[in-house]
Amino acid sequence: MVLSQKLHEAFKGTVERITAPRTVSALKEKGVLSITEFIVAGDNLVSKCPTWSWESGEQSKMKSYLPPEKQFLITRNVPCLRRVASLEEEYEVGGEVLIDNEDNDGWLATHGNPKENNCDEDDNLPSMEILEISNKNPIQSIPSYFGGEEEEDIPDMAEYDEPDNLIEMDPATLRSTYLVAQEPDDDNILRTRTYDISITYDKYYQTPRVWLTGYDESRMLLQPELVLEDVSQDHAHKTVTIEDHHHLPGKHASVHPCRHGAVMKKIIDILMLHGVEPEVDKYLFLFLKFVASVIPTIEYDYTLDFDLGRSSN
Helix, strand or coil: CHHHHHHHHHHHHHHHHHCCCCCCCCHHHHCCCCHHHHHHHHHHHHHHCCCEEEECCCHHHCCCCCCCCCCEEEEEEEEECCCHHHHHCCEECCCCEEEECHHHCCEEECCCEECCCCCCHHHHCCCHHHHCCCCCCCCCCCHHHHCCCCHHHCCCHHHHHCHHHCCCCCHHHCCCCCCCCCCCCHHHCCCCEEEEEEEEEECCCCEEEEEEEEECCCCCECCHHHHHHHCCCCCCCCCEEEEECCCCCCEEEEECHHHHHHHHHHHHHHHHHCCCCCCHHHHHHHHHHHHCCCCCCECCCCCCCCCCCCCCC
16 A cells, blocks of 8 residues: 555656646536636635735745745644544434545545434423522612602711721722732633644645644644544545655655546536536635545635535436
């Protein structure tokens, strides 16, 4: 498996070096992006979601076909509150939606249907009768605040100018008005895994590619293999690989882009069947939608919503 992966990467690198990047749009035909379209889509993602930003990465790994300041996209410190195994236990088997099934290599939206909860929510709702104000004890207004007629009871402040009316205060008896902040107990702090998620442009497949850099609850770097605990088990050993990042040092977990174009074309076809014209600048929002089926517990941002419809094939 490792040898096969290395051979494929060597072949892929050779092809990328001798071929020019795509300049003609094939969004509807193949679900892929040209270099210009990737930059347009990235600019829109950064504009709509400020948690994302363009980065240049390592100088030695810069791609000449991309602007120096727009080599890849990244969002940092994304929370991951629990492992995928705990999420899958809460959903019924058979709730998957098959997005693509060409060559028996389908892409599944694995959220499924939530299991029934037998808890009666009405039992936890307070009775409104408890909140009723008793007629026997109506709210009384304070005349001095609400315009009452007993103005003669209001004391004259001039009377307090007399020396006999001054009360000496012992400084030792004065209470401090300052609040003292207490250091929170470590047991009350929710410690979670976090991720840096980056998106590069894959010249060979002509699509975006997602990379995951994980940190444990103590902000120590996660081994890439442990990242698989936060990947849907339908994809953990199938579409997620451990490889060298295109722009950053070290090994990173990556959602392999070999099926990205086919899946994106399928999604675009569904949108067009529903009368929605695909727009290049919204491509990455759609892209992150289906990536969410691979990493369902990593809570990254996206702002636009799309109805992808249902596919039964």
